[in-house]
Amino acid sequence: MSRYLTALIAIVLREALRFVHQRERFVAALVRPLVWLLVFAAGFRAALGLSIIPPYQTYITYETYIVPGLCGMIMLFNGMQSSLSLIYDREMGSMKLLLTSPLPRWWLLTCKLLGATAISILQVYAFLAIAAALGIKMPVAGYLTVLPALVVAGLMLGSLGLLLSSFIKQLENFAGVMNFVIFPMFFLSSALYPLWKMAESSELLYNICAVNPFTHAVELIRFALYVEFNGPALFWTVLAAAVFTVAALWGYSPRITGPRGRG
Template sequence: MNAALIALRAIVLREALRFVRQRGRFVAALVRPLIWLLVFAAGFRAALGLSITPPYQTYITYEVYIVPGLCGMIALFNGMQSSLSLVYDREMGSMRLLLTSPLPRWWLLFCRLLASTAISILQTYCFLAVAAAFGIQLPVWGYVAVLPALVVAGIMLGALGLALSSLIRQLENFAGVMNFVIFPMFFLSTALYPLWKMAESSTLLRDICALNPFTHAVELIRFALYGQFNGPALGWTVLAGTVFLGLAFWGYDPARGLLRRKG
């Protein structure tokens, strides 16, 4: 147990130091959702009408609606950024060195996942603070209630990145994976539009959005920001995270996964 905690501390500290030294990564994590909030939302404010749907008790502006989705965007991009760093570490050899530790491989990978989730949560709270400075007011208790939702969503999306990193053999292939994973997950979700708005366009599109794990992560965050519990969203997010984590452990198993294939 002591060795496991030492490994957790070392991995989290290493990822924290890497994040601190990569200032551009932190700035990009804030600029990306802020552009959507201040530019995209302003353009769609008059064009998109929103009805009163849970967890909202009254009509809201479009900027308020997309804040949970942008929180999910931060977790999603951070999970992919984590997978990129894993691929880089594997090419440089440091990942293989880590996995030769006498500790269980699943624990080492889980420590890396926890470190990525912690960074994602920090970025999200910084974004919420900047959004509040621009007039996006949320319930005060929501900033505390959303923490468990951010942890669950961050672990699920980080596990997705971990699973993808076990499939990406070269760093050059990462851009293609982003195009085929990140953008469909983000746009085919409730991050930008509610499901009833999707149904007005296409029932099939609405069903695809409802099956998207990212949709449930966003809704979990959305309800938590207003101090409400969304059981179905939590259940689907945990289920998706468990599947992604299982795929990641399988992918990094030298007896069956990528490491055996690369020899």
């Protein structure tokens, strides 16, 4: 077996094992979107009137509207979680083990990214299954066509996590990520409300939402869940993934000068 493939399998398996060992992480990852779906959506159903917008063919309930956004939310949190675990790995030293392996650094980091993406896809499917059990169902084929969209969205959000982890030097600084990355990305997107609703209240906020890569990831997932293809969303999500990945690889390249005093 190729050395590259051997390393890929090992890194993905390790991520999976780590995930299995952290059962509370899996539960938390599912509870969070379910609370939004069952509590938040119930409250907002009455407040928000949704018109018929693509890909929907008819009037839909608010619960149905936010399912793709909540899929994105799972992946967003998962991307940040994997970033957190990378910073933890670095503080604990196990990142050194990875970076001193004789395989190219870009490949090792790609393996990490693929591992994190695979885990977030598993979580999304678990969430979709629960949502279906609660009566919020997508077209049957949508559960299949959403897979490539989830891969692209997962890679984009995972690479964002990788990028953040390359610049955040200490675990304590991670709280800022919640405030400055997760919340703005989530709320300034089409996850919870259609963009035309946002345009009604603020043109500026609408424009920010429209360039937010998370909006495109959510729309990619939304269309794919209804067996439709959204070209612009795919383009912007892939572009964002490429930019984040290249920047992260640069962030992880060996430094010519050290950041802080060591003995």
